[in-house]
Amino acid sequence: MSAQPNPAAYGERVLVCRLDELPEVGSAAADVNGRLVALVRTDDGVVHCIDDTCTHANVSLAEGELDGCTLECWLHGSRFDLLTGDPSGPPATVPVAVHHVTIEGDDVYVALKEN
Numbered sequence: 001m002s003a004q005p006n007p008a009a010y011g012e013r014v015l016v017c018r019l020d021e022l023p024e025v026g027s028a029a030a031d032v033n034g035r036l037v038a039l040v041r042t043d044d045g046v047v048h049c050i051d052d053t054c055t056h057a058n059v060s061l062a063e064g065e066l067d068g069c070t071l072e073c074w075l076h077g078s079r080f081d082l083l084t085g086d087p088s089g090p091p092a093t094v095p096v097a098v099h100h101v102t103i104e105g106d107d108v109y110v111a112l113k114e115n
């Protein structure tokens, strides 16, 4: 079984930033073709990208707390899995979209998940 995402499920990849513009470990908000996303570098050096807006209310997940491979919403504490987008529990019940990240040299590209 391949770990590669299905390319048909994602749009064109977009250059978003340089790797050194991201926190060593942590998250930053970015705009990709008008869609707000959170770019998150975990302590294993992997960069993830999920929708920035919490599915419970309209707040930025990039301002939340990183814990392992989850990002905790700062307002009510739901934790979103960076690999699946699934919330750990209420109050959020709807997953966030997970986008595809590629790194080439120092460049960070994101291909948005299509709805």
Ligand code: FES
Residues within 6 Å of the ligand: 054, 055, 056, 057, 058, 059, 073, 074, 075, 076, 077, 078, 090, 091, 092
């Ligand atoms: S706004 Fe994110 S859990 Fe409520």
